Amino acid sequence: MFQTIKRLYHQFGSPRYFYEMTGKMQPWLIAGTVLLVIPGLIWGLLFAPPDYLQGNSYRIMYIHVPSASLAMGGYVMMAVAGVIVLVWRMKMAEMVARCIAPIGASFAFLCLVTGAIWGKPTWGTWWVWDARLTSMLILLFLYIGVMALNMAIENPQTAARATAVLSIVGAVNIPIIKYSVEWWNTLHQPASITLTSSSMAPEMLIPLLMCIFGFYFLFAVLLIMATRCEVLAREQRSAWVRQLVGE
Amino acid sequence: MADPVNKPLTTTEAPSLWQGFTALLRRDLLIAFRQRSDLVNPLFFFIMVIALFPLGIGPEKNVLEKIAPGVIWIAALLSTLLSVDSLFRQDFEDGALELALLSPQPLFVLVLGKVVAHWLVSALPLILVSPILSIMLFMDADTVLATLYSLLLGTPVLSMISAIGAALTVGLRKGGVLIAIIALPLYVPVLIFGTGAVQAASMGMPYGGQLAILATFLILALALAPVAIAAGLRISTSG
Numbered sequence: 001m002f003q004t005i006k007r008l009y010h011q012f013g014s015p016r017y018f019y020e021m022t023g024k025m026q027p028w029l030i031a032g033t034v035l036l037v038i039p040g041l042i043w044g045l046l047f048a049p050p051d052y053l054q055g056n057s058y059r060i061m062y063i064h065v066p067s068a069s070l071a072m073g074g075y076v077m078m079a080v081a082g083v084i085v086l087v088w089r090m091k092m093a094e095m096v097a098r099c100i101a102p103i104g105a106s107f108a109f110l111c112l113v114t115g116a117i118w119g120k121p122t123w124g125t126w127w128v129w130d131a132r133l134t135s136m137l138i139l140l141f142l143y144i145g146v147m148a149l150n151m152a153i154e155n156p157q158t159a160a161r162a163t164a165v166l167s168i169v170g171a172v173n174i175p176i177i178k179y180s181v182e183w184w185n186t187l188h189q190p191a192s193i194t195l196t197s198s199s200m201a202p203e204m205l206i207p208l209l210m211c212i213f214g215f216y217f218l219f220a221v222l223l224i225m226a227t228r229c230e231v232l233a234r235e236q237r238s239a240w241v242r243q244l245v246g247e
Numbered sequence: 248m249a250d251p252v253n254k255p256l257t258t259t260e261a262p263s264l265w266q267g268f269t270a271l272l273r274r275d276l277l278i279a280f281r282q283r284s285d286l287v288n289p290l291f292f293f294i295m296v297i298a299l300f301p302l303g304i305g306p307e308k309n310v311l312e313k314i315a316p317g318v319i320w321i322a323a324l325l326s327t328l329l330s331v332d333s334l335f336r337q338d339f340e341d342g343a344l345e346l347a348l349l350s351p352q353p354l355f356v357l358v359l360g361k362v363v364a365h366w367l368v369s370a371l372p373l374i375l376v377s378p379i380l381s382i383m384l385f386m387d388a389d390t391v392l393a394t395l396y397s398l399l400l401g402t403p404v405l406s407m408i409s410a411i412g413a414a415l416t417v418g419l420r421k422g423g424v425l426i427a428i429i430a431l432p433l434y435v436p437v438l439i440f441g442t443g444a445v446q447a448a449s450m451g452m453p454y455g456g457q458l459a460i461l462a463t464f465l466i467l468a469l470a471l472a473p474v475a476i477a478a479g480l481r482i483s484t485s486g
Contacts, residue, residue, distance in 0.1 A: 086478070141432035148428050152419055161482045162415045166429060169411055169475050173433050176464075180436035184443070 013090050015231045016240050022224045029221045036214030044207035051204075060118045062208060066215035067111035071139060072174075074104025074219065078146070079171035082164030092227075094160035095234060097167065098150055099226035103219065105143035111136055131182040138177055142170045156234065267352035268360040275364030278337075285333070289326040289369040290376065296322040297380050308385050315384035316445035319394060323373060324405055324434055328427055330369040331409040334361065335417040335480065344417075348484060355473035358480065362410045362473070363403075370402040386449065393448030400461040401441040407472035408433045414479030437464055 011017045044062035051058040081097035084090050115133060116126045127133070146167050153159035200208070235241045262270065279285050300318045301311055338344040347357050377398055381391040411433075412426035419425065444457035 138432050138435055141428075145429040145432060148425055149415060152416070152421075152425055158418075158482060158485065162479065165475055165478050165482065166411075166415060169433070172471065173436070176436045177432075180439045184439045 013092050015092060015095075015235050016238075018092050019228055019231050022228060026221065026224055029217055029224065033214055033217040033221055036210050036217060038214075040207045040210030040214050044204075044211060048204050048207055049201070054122060057118060057121045060114050062211045064111060064114040064118060065208060066212045067107045067114065068136065069212060070215055070219050071104055071108035071111050071136065073216075074100050074107060075139060075142065075167070075174065076171060078104065079167045082167040082171075085160055085164040086168075091234075092231075094157065094164075095227050095230040096223070097164060098156075098160060099223055099230055101143055101147045101150065101163075103222050103226065105140060105147065107219070108136060108140040108143060112140065131184065134184075135178050135181045138181070139174070142174075146170065261351040264352055264356050267350065268356050271347070271357050271360035272364045275361055276367065279364070279368040285330070286368055286372070289330040290372045292329060293322050293326045293373045294376065294380065296325060297384070301384075312385045312449070315381065315386055316390075316394065316442040316449070318384065319377060319380060319398075320401075320438055320441045320445070323370070323377075323398060323402055324438065326373060327370060327402060327405045328409055328430060331365065331406070331413045331430075332422050332426060334365050334410055334413045336413075336422070339417045339484070344480065345484060348481065354477035354480065358410070358414075358476045359469075359473045362406050362476070365410070366403050366406040370398075370406060374398045374402060386445075389451075390445060390449045393445050393454050396458055397441045397444040397454075397461060400458060400465055401437045404437050404461070404464045404468045405434060407468040407476075408437075411472060411475045411479055414476045414483060416483070417480065418483040437461065440464070 012021070041062055045059050048059070050056050078097050078100040081093045081100065084093035085097060112133070115136070119128065120126050146163055149166055150159050150163045153162055232241055232244075297318055300314065304310060304314065335344060338347070348354060350357065374395065377394055378391045381394050386394065409426060409430045412429040413422065415429065416422040416425050440457045440460045444454040444461070447454040447457060
């Protein structure tokens with residue numbers, strides 16, 4: 001088991017292997033995205049029963065919840081990539097970490113926008129300074145800081161290492177920020193799904209789970225596409241890229 | 248035979264950790280006292296920002312009383328942010344930073360000395376004038392005391408966090424706004440509990456809990472931030 005992980009780690013550490021393997025994986029991931037997100041959204045938006053309290057407005061959660069989950073998961077993934085950059089100086093981790101930031105920031109933004117649209121009919125305002133909204137906003141700010149630092153430094157390796165330090169500092173701070181903000185103000189409903197139990201009817205839950213997994217596939221597809229471009233840009237002087245573009 | 252002149256320096260002869268820390272602390276304080284503007288500018292900035300709020304919002308006592316904790320804390324936070332840009336820049340430009348990197352003491356100890364000096368120079372004066380400004384914003388005696396305590400515990404954390412930003416951006420020509428974008432989201436917990444303590448005091452409630460949490464942040468920052476600052480400096484000087 002450990003040997004397999006170690007071998008995979010070394011293989012995916014090579015930009016060329018990464019480029020070729022992800023090229024083969026990409027169609028399957030796109031198929032997974034399409035097969036999960038489209039039926040999940042159609043089921044959730046059209047056929048799932050309306051909520052007895054919120055009516056139809058709750059349906060936006062089929063986009064809102066997966067976005068929130070990915071915005072947070074993306075930051076953790078970026079910090080893990082940052083640790084790999086600092087400890088093992090792996091070139092591929094630098095590229096992946098750089099490509100996660102804008103995707104994660106987009107999901108954080110999507111989460112805030114869908115939350116605001118849902119908040120208008122439900123709470124009567126577009127925005128409330130509630131704990132979970134505010135911590136998502138701060139997560140977006142953290143992403144923006146990481147992106148700004150990465151863009152400001154010209155040397156890609158220095159940029160990646162500086163960004164890695166910042167994303168690790170941010171990841172250490174995220175729980176502190178989250179609990180501080182929660183202490184500060186709480187209005188958002190607590191999470192309905194935990195790992196062990198769910199307070200949701202299965203007709204609503206199954207499409208939601210389909211959307212969540214589908215959005216994870218979507219995240220993987222976007223990340224792979226962005227990272228493949230990054231690989232080509234960073235490795236443009238190497239022989240295999242020249243051969244690939246037919247120089 | 249051992250050569251008495253070119254004998255390699257052993258670790259027992261190198262200055263101790265404490266000596267390294269105090270040497271850098273003393274040096275930075277000395278530099279600050281010789282360039283007095285560095286000493287007073289953050290202070291005047293702090294006073295002026297606070298004076299602008301009544302002008303912008305209106306002089307009513309009940310309004311100012313309500314926003315006073317936030318105003319004082321945000322002004323303190325911004326003046327920390329403004330002064331931190333120069334924390335490593337001068338040393339980076341004249342090469343002193345590279346000497347610190349090469350010195351036998353671990354970098355995080357030296358960095359801690361620099362940050363403590365920065366806090367003594369740019370944050371402590373501002374904490375000392377904060378009671379006057381608090382009274383101008385109609386706080387009562389107990390609230391003024393809470394402001395003082397919360398600033399004493401909270402501003403070192405702010406200095407530590409902004410020093411991480413300064414370390415990561417020291418090699419760049421334009422640091423200022425970038426440090427703000429990096430550091431401001433990380434200030435949130437300190438701001439929440441700092442203003443929380445003052446607000447609790449203004450309502451006559453106990454505020455020991457908030458101060459205890461601020462003290463926890465301070466201990467965490469003292470333990471962890473110097474490592475991040477040192478890593479940032481090594482990266483900034485390598486490229």
